[in-house]
Amino acid sequence: MATERAKNLGKRIVEYPEDQPSVISSKDWVHNLARDPKDFAVQYLRRLFPILGWITRYNVGWLTGDIIAGLTVGMVLVPQSMSYATIATLPPEYGLYSAFVGVLTYCLFATSKDVSIGPVAVMSLQVSQIIKYIDQKHPNEWSGPEIATNVAFICGFIILGIGLLRLGWLVELIPVPAVAGFMTGSAINITVGQVPGLMGITGFDTRAATYHVIINTLKGLGRTKKDAAFGLVGLFFLYAIRMTCDYLTRRYPRRAKMFFFISAFRSAFVIVVLTFASWLYTRHRKSAKGTYPIKILQTVPRGLKHVGTPNIDSQLLSALAPKLPVATIILLLEHISIAKSFGRINGYKIDPNQELVAIGVTNTVGTAFGAYPATGSFSRSALKSKSGVRTPAAGILSGIIVLVALYGLTSAFFWIPTAGLSAVIIHAVADLVTKPPQVYKYWRISPLEFFIWVAAVLVTIFSTIENGIYVSLATSGALLIFRLAHPRGRFLGRVRVHANDSNTSHSRDVFVPLANNHVINPQIRVEPPPPGVLVYRLEETFLYPNCGVLNSEIVDYVKANVRRGTDVRLIPLSDRPWNDPGSRHGADSEWEENQSKPVLHSIVLDFSTASQVDTTSVQALIDTRKEIERWTDHPVEFHFASILSPWIRRSLVAAGFGYDYRIQSARPHDVAAIVPYDDPETRSPVSKDVEAVDVEARDSKGTSLYDNSYGAVRRGEAATVQIDTPYFHLDLAEAVAAAEANFLKLSPSTSSHSVGK
Template sequence: MVVVPQSMSYAQIATLPAEYGLYSAFVGVLIYCLFATSKDVSIGPVAVMSLTISQVIKHVQEKHPDQWEGPQIATTVAFICGLIVLAIGLLRLGWLVEFIPAPAVSGFMTGSAINIVAGQVPGLMGITGFDTRAATYKVIINTLKGLPNTTLDAAWGLTGLVALYSIRYICDGLGRRYPRRKRLFFFLSVFRNAFVIIVLTLASFLYCRHRKTSAGKYPIKILQNVPRGLKHVGPLHLDGNLVSALAPELPVSTIILLLEHIAISKSFGRVNNYKINPNQELIAIGVTNLVGTVFSAYPATGSFSRSALKSKSGVRTPAAGILTAVVVIVALYGLTPAFFWIPSAGLSAVIIHAVADLVASPSQVYRYWRVSPLEFCIWLAAVVVTIFSSIENGIYTSICTSLALLLIRIARPRGYFLGKVTLKLHGPSVAQPTATRDVYVPLNPKASLMNADVKVLPPAPGVIVYRLEESLVYPNSSMVNSVLVDYVKEHTRRGIDMSTVSMGDRPWNDPGPKPGQDENEENLKKPLLKAIVLDFTAVSQIDTTGIQSLVDTRNEVERWTDSPVEFHFATILSPWIRRALVAGGFGIGTPRVDIPKEIAAVVPYRGINFSGASPEKPDDIEEQQIAQTPSNASSSSVATAPITLEDTPFIHLDLVQAVRAAEKSALRSSDQISVSESESGSVLKS
């Protein structure tokens, strides 16, 4: 009841005869159900794809006038796009769709819906004399200018649009008021498209049948002849010159074809609690469009409105598409004489009513702003560019800005210098003693969600704890290096007494102290850096540039401190990250200046040692006692044992263990320095 009027209406958007919309609908629902992994998605003509096809036809016919007809152009697009999408599915490259976020999809869908509505208002009002496929803002301006020229078509168009919304809102209200009959009112609401088209067609027939002019025109614009049956079945004649002319328009058509379908199928999979296979869905879309070219169909993809109706109707399997195909083929062979009198303004009303739901609601846009203001900007940019330029530029804008934001997030990740908060843990009963637990949170109060009265204690003097919030790879490794080195130089002591260094021996960009300023006095107030702890909890990848960045950081801070600095790593689960760190001279306690020429072999985990410390482990590392508490919280004693990672004593299981090891090492180093200076008769200023 919905697919037949919508298919003819969407063919009107694509500037194609109405029967081509029915061809696409018939092939889409029939072929897709044989390959689908979604039971709800309805394949066929859709508004955004139809608008894109109209733009493609306009582009080709402007560049090559009177050379190819619109149906041939549309069918060729279906063949090439279907072939590309099928190849993507067979090569299992469906994950590429994940690079386009939901706000970007919503943005160009909203802009396209506004574009379609603006382009259909002239047909609704009977206004002619300008290009309705121009930029949206131009169409709106020309429509406003043409309002005084409104024709009798508006009586059918406005009446149909008001009736569609009235039936919808009345049925929804009655469904809420009478919950037991909600399903009945839902199906009555579903019939509104067919009901309105039937009434408007009957009114058009009664009014126009005796008012045909001598020139063969009627008082209002009607659909007129729709060929009966499948009149254009046959193999596609692929024209190489046409393919060359279509080449600039193919990327955007392919993106819409696969992106809209995957977004819709995933959405209904979440709603109805089943999982789709994106690659199989792309195969289904590709095969559907390739077979559709035999029937002269234009590109078909998933329809949101018809899929929602299928879902609410309670379909159980994709085989529901077979029934829809039967209805469409019956309409093609049995109802085409009645299609003659369908008013074009009524089809415009159906389009506006269906497409308006694609416009993002204010509450949805506000949620984009609440979740991510940057993604809201992407959504807004896609809408604005689509309205003031074209749907093609809107899609490219949303994709490019999304990828740019992704690169920025990778290249400029968040990172935090951490401090400690000790939490008190109460036992299950009053008789059991209270335990404590150390939690590491950002030192900056603004970056932490802790209460204002909670005091965050910095690590022991000479220890820095830093948490990376992104993989350490080539786009961001330089920034991580700069952040660590700058923090070290600002908060820790320089190991060299700069008063003994002449100005000529200083780095060229080191201006030295200001006149009258004692450089060593400020320097000696700071602690000497002994250890850096890096929390790798959020690090899933590390590459050669990232390792080189860590090597550079180690070299720079050791030049600053003029003494060795230990690097401790916490929560590394990937053996490949562990391998990379060992290859860079980290984690094993053996200092190295540069990356070795040969890549180290994979160092697998050798198991967990519960018997004590590793014989290769340095004596100044303290292992944390990790307790395992039974889930039933019984009164039995809790066994504890030290857990170590063999061969890599500077790579720790968790952050608490890493910080304790670093703090003990720094404390022992400080004690050794104090003893050494006392023996030499010097005084340590701290």
């Protein structure tokens, strides 16, 4: 009907002109390079300071949410920071320094309102391993805080560079199960390492491999001290408060907010109670040697004692070099994964590059305050999100609370039992362990990634966190390469699908794999393509790592299912190729079987999933055509469907594809021959086989904007693809129809056998 309407309007035919993209003129490629440098610089600077985009719209409603969230996070941040500093084998005040700088600096560069930057358990564990490594290599040369500060500076500088260069996409190369694997292994490592402190057991290295710590802890149970009374009681009440509040929230949903805040303050509450109990018990029990019956923090310096120019030692940086990659990976991976998670939950999108800038600035600036490496914290970010935070400005209030603690509460910190801090650590890092239902989902979705998770956990537990991360990265990279180098492809057949509703009934052809793939109902009969036609769908992008596999799959299928054009019985054995000698003289059975197969005329390639090609893959496609035509002993049409990228089309045209195969001058030619040879290019001819759609294109006076009388396209229609490359088609159905039509025109009486039937 649309065609009739177009004819009535008297419209002329629209020819789609040849318009190949080029490096010189492509809008997509050159436009970005030709932007005004001034505009580019302005936009770049604006992205560096996201706070400029929301601070001018700040209002009282946002302020209320930020105050509540800032106070809540600040109350948790103080005890957690000191606890994590003990994991890093640093004095507790260094945790407060990192917390103060982290929450204040991040709000200037943040693209996430929920993330809270500061000391975290996994990074603290890695810092302790680095300090141990340097002490073993260079005994007594540098102190722990010096080592930690230098790690923060160089890692922050590296991450800042990655962010400024906009290389944040590198983080996307590491899958979620790999991150979850080493995080789970690290959480188990930290928990096991804190149990001796919880029980007051000493006498062995709690930074050793996890299984060693477990064995030594079990052996040392008889040496349990009074610290256990504080540690175990604190751990019990931490879980008891949370479980009670969770139950009461379900029981009384109207008071859920109240129970949430009670649960949120449980760490601070338990530390306050334990500190008061410790003061009552130990204040009059100091021995002559200056020791107390339980281990307490004792003196915590008041204020910011280490503000100044950081002492960056080049010799120390050289000694740290082997440990810097894994430390950098932990900082950026943990932060980006947390930021992206909360962005998905709360409906906003983060900028990974800007988040890396925030982490980089936080750690480089933090060295001037004596801070050690800081990154995003999962537990505090979750608490901040649930508290109703509205903007990153909530971090300012959290920083003020840390500063107040540094200047006003250090005398109270003296009596904090370290067993209580161990209880806080165990309670916090337990949430980093991947839950069994989530692990089962890994198995259901991708069994190979499940094994990556298992490998990361086991290596982290039985070796070190560093080896766990490297195993995660190596196995993830190997899986990515394997998937890219071993793509799936399917030979397709046709299924007629009928749709009926109350008013209309229509049907359409759907192309599905010929072989059962356990997705299509096996009871449905898939109709093979007509004799002489093959339909193949790539299920991966077509690049150099996988083009050889696709070449072999198509060529092997052709040799197994279509007729060989040359009668090898008539060729002397001495003239036959060594790798394909065929049957011996007089052996007619193979030839008779060959004659029963159909003659191949066309191959239709579905490129709907191919986003890119390269020189090697295009050359492999040329080789595929040559091998097939050597087997059939006559030219074979290659049709391409659903090429949506102009650059893929440009590449195929450059190799000679898309033109009428019957014209010898249009035959594909090598584009990456190892041994060069003379293959002059000629202008490709125009074919009469063109698909068309209805158009309506007129100027203000009603005159047609196009004037063409190309015979293959009816009046009122336009070519959907360039008319001089008729073997490029808009979709698979049209491509198969064109291949069938050409075959019927050339071979009216075809064999009754279908290829691959």
